[in-house]
Amino acid sequence: MRVSLTVNGRPAAADDVWEGESLLYVLRERLGLPGAKNACEQGECGSCTVYLDGTPVCACLVAAGQAEGREVVTVEGLASGDDLDEVQRAFVEAGAVQCGFCTPGLVVQAHALIAAADGVPGDAEIREALAGNLCRCTGYEKILDAVRLAAARAVAPSPGSSA
Amino acid sequence: MDFLRPRTWDEALAFKAERPDATPIQGGTDVMVEINLDKGRPAALLDLTAVPGLDDWTREGGEVRLGAGLTYARLIAELGAELPGLAQASRTVGSPQIRNRGTVAGNLGAASPAGDSHPPLLASGAVVEAASVRGTRTIPIDAFYTGVKRNALAPDELIRAVRVPVAAGPQYFSKIGTRNAMVIAVCSFAVALHPGERRAGTGIGSAAPTPRRAAEAEELLAGGLDWEGRGPLDPGLARRFGELVAGAASPIDDVRGRADYRLHALAVMARRTLGWAWNDYTGRAAA
Ligand SMILES: Cc1cc2nc3c(=O)[nH]c(=O)nc-3n(C[C@H](O)[C@H](O)[C@H](O)COP(=O)(O)OP(=O)(O)OC[C@H]3O[C@@H](n4cnc5c(N)ncnc54)[C@H](O)[C@@H]3O)c2cc1C
Ligand code: FES
Ligand code: FES
Secondary structure, three states: OEEEEEEOOEEEEOOOOOOOOOOOHHHHEEEEEEEEOOOOOOOOOOOEEEEEEEEEEEEHOEEHHHOOOOEOHHHHHHHHHOOOHHHHHHOOOOOOOOOOHHHHHHHHHHHHHHHHHOOOHHHHHHHHHHOOOOOOOOHHHHHHHHHHHHHHHHHOOOOOOOO | EEEOOOOOOOHHHHEEEEOOOOOEEEOOOOOHHHHHHHOOOEEEEEEEHHHOOOOEEEOOOOOOEEEEEOOHHHHHOOOOOOOHHHHHHHHHHHHHHHOOEEEEHHHHHOOOOOOOHHHHHHHHHEEEEEEEOOOOEEEEHHHOOOOEEEEEEOOOOOOEEEEOOOOOEEEEEEEOOOOOOOOOOOOOEEEEEEHHOOOOEEEEEEOOOOOOOOOOHHHHHHHOOOOEEEEEEOOHHHHHHEEEEEEEEOOEOOOOEEEHHHHHHHHHHHHHHHHHHHHHHHHHHHO
């Protein structure tokens, strides 16, 4: 079947999609967007997190046909050209990336947390928001640093600030 | 495989009548796991997410009617006051991403004995609205679960909504697991006080082939609690309540826990949740 949707602000379509295929497969294998990662395919790891109509979801658990006519934003859609999004920049500056496999999902999920938060989220709120994103490398401390940094900058953006 | 995508509820019912072998899909958090891991391929997927209005809830008299497509995330954000037990249970489901997609109707469709919505639905006496081209019927929640991962829906039926009485007293849910997130219950328990009717409801999860109530434990509370005087909870009564809850379960040993551990944990959770609920009830009287 054919699936038409909006991806990162542009119309996109995929043909010959198998009816049981996931949105993740369509993004990675048919639309050439390998940002969202495929690790567990069972909702456990969060590495495939993307926005679906503005809400972060596991793309591996969305049937491709369910995305028909919907709006998807992947990690590729957060940066503008070579200009990284604030959350991405904070991950780089805080050293929150090692192998990087979990990073795209964490960046989207953290982006959603910060966008919805009222002020800088507390540690308990950050931990709860990221509970569905597994990282096998960092031990999470630097990831928490990155989220705090990006959240603080979102509240009080000051161009010259450094970590 | 076919992909069916009705745009109206009537169209959804017509598809299901024509294709009783089609698997409904909403959040996909159960259905897609099965497909991705190749644990069985449905003949067709019947996607209900394009049916307008299915993801909403309405207040109807003393009940909240949860549309089949209502996500846990919205239930938690919007119904914590009306349905505290179900909202608490919803907060423990999976992760934020899972709660953004998963639904109570999907939990009922899957009918896993470990599903977190079941104990609070049992404790508050919910009813399931099952619809088909033949009409709509309501199924009391304690008649809905018919076996391990089996429910009372006919092959041509879909869940349209779940009707849950608005809480008339304190409600609590408790769940045992290895983490605070992403955990399938080792066992779980819900209690709801219905002070107007001088009775309490219960629900046991993950400790029998189906979710179930603890009838004798409910009778003990109806007759034994000091509903009028709102005196402190008698520790002997609380202990006996725990024993009767454990006695109503018939757990097995499995990868998540042993049967004897489940029985012990159920008695502890029952005692504790009753204590919290009774404190709220008597505290309100004092205020
Ligand atoms: C990582 C992960 C963690 C999880 N953690 C938990 C947890 O902590 N607690 C818990 O209880 N569950 C958990 N689950 C299971 C799942 O999220 C829940 O059962 C959820 O409620 C399913 O809802 P859904 O809308 O995604 O259902 P779907 O996957 O869309 O459907 C589930 C079942 O219900 C049927 N169905 C769906 N809608 C209808 C309808 N309207 N009428 C009739 N049948 C219907 C489907 O055919 C299918 O059999 C988890 C799942 C994952 C992937
Ligand atoms: S690949 Fe989707 S959650 Fe792991
Ligand atoms: S950086 Fe390797 S999994 Fe997170």
